[in-house]
Amino acid sequence: MKEKILAEAERLFWKYGVRTITMDDIARRLAISKKTIYQYFTDKEDIVYQVVSFHIEHEMTECDRLLDGSMNPVEEMMLVSDMMKRNADMINPSLLVDVQRYYPKAWDVFLQYKEGRIINDIKANLQRGVDEGLYRPDIDLETMARLRIELIQIGFDDRIFPNTKDVMATQDHLLHHFIRGILSEQGFTVYNTLKNKEYNLSAYENK
């Protein structure tokens, strides 16, 4: 039952945003009583917390599966961003911002992952890119890793990009701008090949 509640809560949060969904909504959807929910969760904040933890854990596993180490760093950076974009596509854009503003405990889970793992993963990618001559040797790994993750957060924030009609397009602009900013001349060759491939695929899909 706990898993069922979490799955339904996640679906509702993703779709409608975390603030509008009440314990009543979740209970109604599952045709159970609120009392049943309280057997497993102390309050809504607890549900938000567990949904976020579960989601991040899942995304990390998917990420590991995706990256078998055979790709070049440019491709890896684009692929991970693409995966995140596909996942984010199901999410109400205000979710990340709402969790940050109103659910500090759940946000802390994200921050812990960010400090403990995401930053290090990005730094490893950057280091590999520098070693392979695809990224500039003079980039500052720490600054660039933190910038990359910050860009994802601000890209979802409608106070920073208020006139955006398509959040995913903003994320795309920020990703490609970020990658171009770190590429060496050799890296640009690899990047342009990948980007053309991507464009061709999209063109094909639209037919």
Next chain:
Amino acid sequence: MKEKILAEAERLFWKYGVRTITMDDIARRLAISKKTIYQYFTDKEDIVYQVVSFHIEHEMTECDRLLDGSMNPVEEMMLVSDMMKRNADMINPSLLVDVQRYYPKAWDVFLQYKEGRIINDIKANLQRGVDEGLYRPDIDLETMARLRIELIQIGFDDRIFPNTKDVMATQDHLLHHFIRGILSEQGFTVYNTLKNKEYNLSAYENK
């Protein structure tokens, strides 16, 4: 007297940060009574507000003087950032963040300038760069203009870049990464020439 109070307050805020300086500190420094200060300002927030307004006005004027329209857009972007960096060098790094967190009225002045003028100035620079073939034709002007200004803000934020020893170095990394991200191939030629010139100057200065 009002100008004298503002000038001293600005000097103290810049040097020690806005939170630590009290009305008593300002009065003591000028060897006047607090009562005299209250003849001109309703409270400390009012002083912060007027200091920020005055400072932005001054920076805008300096900016206009600097840009006579004869430069290419890449040089212009680097020059304006350099001016801001020199100005910021006198500032306690926490100032911008503290004003944002604790002095909403003064922060509003900055936001109004940002929306009304700074964004448009950056967009004009970007448009000119695209027209002259120095920036990529596919950059999104609105997103990139807002990104540039956001980068300056986050570059000062020690929650986002907690391990930074030198805030100005972070600002430099972010600026050059930003510019590289928008350059066309032709733009890179112009940028590299300018950057080498800058390096040579720095090398010369260090001797």
